[in-house]
Amino acid sequence: MQEKRDKLAQWQQKLEQGKARFPERKAAFETSSGIPLQTVYTSLDLPQADEFSLPGEYPYTRGVQRNMYRGRLWTMRQYAGFATARESNERYKYLLSQGQTGLSVAFDLPTQIGLDSDHSLAEGEVGKVGVAIDSLEDMEILFSDIPLDKVSTSMTINAPAMVLLAMYLVVAEKQGVEWSKLKGTIQNDILKEYVARGTYIFPPEPSLKIVTDIFAFCADNVPNWNTISISGYHIREAGATAVQELAFTLANAICYVETALAAGLQVDDFAPRLSFFFNAHSNLFEEVAKFRAARKLWAEIMRDRFGAKVEKSLLLRFHTQTAGCTLTAQQPDNNIVRVALQALAAVLGGTQSLHTNSRDEALALPSEDSVRIALRTQQILAHETGVADVVDPLGGSYYIESLTGQIAEKVREQLAKIDGMGGAVAAINAGYIQREIQDSAYKYQLSVENKEQIIVGVNQFTIDDESQPELLRVDPAVGSEQKQRLEALKSRRNQEAVENGLAAVRLAAERGDNLFPVVLDAVRAYATLGEICGVLREIYGEYQAKDLV
Amino acid sequence: MTPIRVLIAKPGLDGHDRGAKVVSRALRDAGMEVIYTGLRQSPEQIVLAAIQEDVDIVGLSCLSGAHNSLFPKVVEGLRAKGAEDIVVFGGGVIPDADIPGLLAAGIEAVFTPGTSLEEIVSWVRKRVQKNHE
Numbered sequence: 027m028q029e030k031r032d033k034l035a036q037w038q039q040k041l042e043q044g045k046a047r048f049p050e051r052k053a054a055f056e057t058s059s060g061i062p063l064q065t066v067y068t069s070l071d072l073p074q075a076d077e078f079s080l081p082g083e084y085p086y087t088r089g090v091q092r093n094m095y096r097g098r099l100w101t102m103r104q105y106a107g108f109a110t111a112r113e114s115n116e117r118y119k120y121l122l123s124q125g126q127t128g129l130s131v132a133f134d135l136p137t138q139i140g141l142d143s144d145h146s147l148a149e150g151e152v153g154k155v156g157v158a159i160d161s162l163e164d165m166e167i168l169f170s171d172i173p174l175d176k177v178s179t180s181m182t183i184n185a186p187a188m189v190l191l192a193m194y195l196v197v198a199e200k201q202g203v204e205w206s207k208l209k210g211t212i213q214n215d216i217l218k219e220y221v222a223r224g225t226y227i228f229p230p231e232p233s234l235k236i237v238t239d240i241f242a243f244c245a246d247n248v249p250n251w252n253t254i255s256i257s258g259y260h261i262r263e264a265g266a267t268a269v270q271e272l273a274f275t276l277a278n279a280i281c282y283v284e285t286a287l288a289a290g291l292q293v294d295d296f297a298p299r300l301s302f303f304f305n306a307h308s309n310l311f312e313e314v315a316k317f318r319a320a321r322k323l324w325a326e327i328m329r330d331r332f333g334a335k336v337e338k339s340l341l342l343r344f345h346t347q348t349a350g351c352t353l354t355a356q357q358p359d360n361n362i363v364r365v366a367l368q369a370l371a372a373v374l375g376g377t378q379s380l381h382t383n384s385r386d387e388a389l390a391l392p393s394e395d396s397v398r399i400a401l402r403t404q405q406i407l408a409h410e411t412g413v414a415d416v417v418d419p420l421g422g423s424y425y426i427e428s429l430t431g432q433i434a435e436k437v438r439e440q441l442a443k444i445d446g447m448g449g450a451v452a453a454i455n456a457g458y459i460q461r462e463i464q465d466s467a468y469k470y471q472l473s474v475e476n477k478e479q480i481i482v483g484v485n486q487f488t489i490d491d492e493s494q495p496e497l498l499r500v501d502p503a504v505g506s507e508q509k510q511r512l513e514a515l516k517s518r519r520n521q522e523a524v525e526n527g528l529a530a531v532r533l534a535a536e537r538g539d540n541l542f543p544v545v546l547d548a549v550r551a552y553a554t555l556g557e558i559c560g561v562l563r564e565i566y567g568e569y570q571a572k573d574l575v
Numbered sequence: 576m577t578p579i580r581v582l583i584a585k586p587g588l589d590g591h592d593r594g595a596k597v598v599s600r601a602l603r604d605a606g607m608e609v610i611y612t613g614l615r616q617s618p619e620q621i622v623l624a625a626i627q628e629d630v631d632i633v634g635l636s637c638l639s640g641a642h643n644s645l646f647p648k649v650v651e652g653l654r655a656k657g658a659e660d661i662v663v664f665g666g667g668v669i670p671d672a673d674i675p676g677l678l679a680a681g682i683e684a685v686f687t688p689g690t691s692l693e694e695i696v697s698w699v700r701k702r703v704q705k706n707h708e
Contacts, residue, residue, distance in 0.1 A: 500640065
């Protein structure tokens with residue numbers, strides 16, 4: 027050991043002499059999270075504890091399975107949805123025909139906020155960032171000719187997640203598919219909505235109650251469904267660093283577990299169905315280290331803090347999406363390269379599923395051509411590069427192992443701080459997490475302004491006279507079309523059944539019963555999303571953000 | 576000299592407010608008084624806030640694609656209340672093809688992804704000074 031240290035010291039001396047004559051590109055090098063970087067890493071930098079760790083074994087730093095992608099590749103899952111259920115259904119069938127292996131549903135904003143398409147606030151938003159779903163009827167169209175026992179479906183839905191999952195379950199019923207055969211995920215991560223994504227409805231307390239209802243109902247009835255996808259993705263998009271992304275996500279995860287335990291659930295009954303969702307940014311090695319650190323930290327938290335016994339409770343399984351906020355409107359084809367490198371980080375980091383962004387997303391919703399290139403990027407990684415042939419191929423790299431350890435340490439510090447504040451909800455209520463994210467976002471923007479951070483095509487290597495490529499446009503008639511269909515449904519359905527369904531939802535909410543069974547009945551009677559959420563709004567109230575800048 | 580007063584607003588249901596908040600801070604660091612509305616504001620609420628807060632200029636941010644229906648409503652609302660002296664500008668994920676229509680509707684500048692803070696700050700300053708002359 028001493029011999030190594032002496033040798034390194036000599037080497038460093040020569041390095042400094044060289045630097046005196048030829049200064050380096052920057053005075054200091056660091057990752058996006060501000061972790062200072064050495065010129066080189068050696069065996070002296072390896073953390074001792076993980077010296078002989080293997081994939082599929084505690085603490086799972088190296089992966090959640092023993093053979094990872096040698097068994098099955100990650101799920102290629104492109105987030106998609108726009109306009110009406112019929113148009114989105116066509117896009118899904120196209121994606122499946124192109125070799126995509128899972129669906130990922132994007133809902134429009136009114137749907138995400140529990141408003142029907144005919145609500146005044148929905149004006150201009152219907153079908154824009156995702157598909158508009160007002161009732162079971164729309165959901166039946168969305169999945170028509172797609173056998174639900176043959177696909178896995180991820181739904182990016184949070185505040186009204188229970189209603190949309192209920193619709194999905196009823197569509198399965200109608201297709202004759204047993205609920206136990208359903209595979210998929212609802213995002214259902216309300217806490218990050220308050221700090222980063224903005225599609226909240228109710229205040230944190232009743233929202234967490236709904237989340238717990240879903241955990242409990244699915245544990246008994248939909249055993250293979252991932253009941254939550256605890257998301258760092260949007261926290262990162264809002265400006266957080268890699269360390270903050272991980273810390274705030276885990277803080278939220280801890281809160282969900284604590285809430286469920288407080289409601290009387292057993293940790294090993296629901297923890298195996300918790301899943302995660304992270305961002306893959308451009309700093310390749312930091313991202314790989316982040317994913318590795320995430321698995322290790324979660325295993326520690328579940329085992330040591332919550333006393334989980336079942337192995338599946340300890341596994342951090344995650345979906346990854348490449349970083350939308352790194353895409354540039356300038357020279358958009360360059361985004362193909364950014365996405366490829368970010369996707370590589372996700373795969374080297376051991377992701378379970380992946381969405382690759384399309385090159386034109388800084389301009390509009392992606393066109394079909396752009397989506398195909400994004401999917402092909404994953405297929406090239408999977409089938410041409412060999413990166414999927416060895417598990418955790420960067421494991422043992424002095425740099426990666428050191429960075430993994432440092433990220434984990436910084437995340438532990440941040441988690442201790444949030445614990446000290448009383449947990450995630452208290453930290454959100456105090457505006458702490460929002461402020462931390464905002465500070466990082468502003469700092470980053472200033473670094474772009476002063477060119478410490480070079481963005482190719484934006485603040486360097488620019489070209490004049492750029493013309494935009496052909497963009498997808500959502501037909502503005504979608505809004506009125508959707509409204510008409512909603513009106514037709516309302517005149518056709520059994521109004522008494524709807525009233526009874528909504529009354530049952532109200533009663534269950536007032537009593538504090540599990541809402542899932544009554545929401546299912548209301549959905550079966552074609553009560554609309556807006557009607558069901560409207561009843562809950564009356565009882566739970568609406569969250570009022572305290573936005574400070 | 577009294578500082579320039581700015582309202583930064585999020586019309587519609589879009590929850591992406593990183594840009595709105597970063598721009599708010601940059602304007603404040605440039606010496607302006609900035610009020611941020613928070614999310615989910617209707618055009619009517621924004622018009623009312625602009626008048627109540629007696630701002631010189633309103634910046635609208637939208638990344639959901641609803642800009643064509645929402646931005647012009649703010650300009651119309653201000654005009655209807657006799658507050659046409661309040662300048663309106665906007666930003667977000669807005670295709671080039673939509674910009675001429677927004678300009679024609681009275682949104683005086685549209686800043687798209689990649690715009691530098693400096694460009695926004697200096698445009699706001701010049702535009703408001705021009706109004707005061």
